[in-house]
Amino acid sequence: MIMGVDCSSKGIHAVLLDEKNDIVHSFKINEKNPDFSERLVEIFDKFQTEISKINIRKTAIEKAIYIQNAKATIQIASVITAIQLSCHKQNIPCELVDNKTWKKHIIGNGNSSKKDIMEYAISEWGDIFTEQDYADAACIALYGVKNSEDINAST
Numbered sequence: 157m158i159m160g161v162d163c164s165s166k167g168i169h170a171v172l173l174d175e176k177n178d179i180v181h182s183f184k185i186n187e188k189n190p191d192f193s194e195r196l197v198e199i200f201d202k203f204q205t206e207i208s209k210i211n212i213r214k215t216a217i218e219k220a221i222y223i224q225n226a227k228a229t230i231q232i233a234s235v236i237t238a239i240q241l242s243c244h245k246q247n248i249p250c251e252l253v254d255n256k257t258w259k260k261h262i263i264g265n266g267n268s269s270k271k272d273i274m275e276y277a278i279s280e281w282g283d284i285f286t287e288q289d290y291a292d293a294a295c296i297a298l299y300g301v302k303n304s305e306d307i308n309a310s311t
Contacts, residue, residue, distance in 0.1 A: 157172045157173060157174055157180060157181075157211060157213060158172065158173050158214050158215075158216065158297050158300045159173075159212050159214070159248075159297055159300070160172075160173070160215075160216050160292075160293040160295065160296030160297025160299070161215060161216070161239055161293060162293040162296060163218065163239060164232060164235070165231035165232050165235060166186055166188065166195070168203060168235065168239060169182070169183075169287065169289035169293045170183050170206075170293055171296075172210065172212065172297065173294070173298065173301055177280075177301060179281055181210065182290055182293070182294075184287075184290075185199055185202045187202075192231055192234075196231075196235065199235055200238040200239075200241070200242060203239060204242045204245065207242060207243070207248065212243075212248045214248065214300055214304060216253050216258070216297060216300030217240065217250060217252050217253070217296070218252075219252045219254050219255065220232045220236055240252070253296065253300075253303075258295060259273070261299055261302060261303075262298055262299050262302070263295070273288070273291050273295055274288060276295065277291035277295060278291075280294075280298070281294060
């Protein structure tokens with residue numbers, strides 16, 4: 157299975173695709189601890205526990221984007237690093253992907269809006285997304301699948 161992960165400063169949304177690109181599992185970790193250092197450790201621990209139960213072949217994570225609030229940008233980047241380290245501890249290959257890159261490869265436009273992403277996700281998997289971040293994570297996972305196929309085809 158390939159996992160796509162969309163991170164925020166409060167947690168993550170993850171979607172797993174099987175070999176047919178069907179969604180087989182999704183989960184969310186959302187922590188509200190006001191102390192970011194403690195919240196980060198809670199996210200790491202819960203993510204680590206969750207992925208230890210699943211056979212994941214590869215993970216694709218959206219890179220941090222620069223937000224005009226430096227504190228929020230640093231916090232999101234820290235969550236992404238925690239997710240990378242969790243994958244590393246589980247021996248799961250992990251790829252960071254820029255949001256414009258996965259949007260261009262999956263949606264066809266690197267500047268796709270949230271609405272465009274949701275419309276694509278619904279057309280691909282049906283009207284199953286309770287939150288935008290799940291649609292994003294599914295598309296990031298699909299990018300991970302397609303990128304793996306491109307790499308395997310060129311070797």
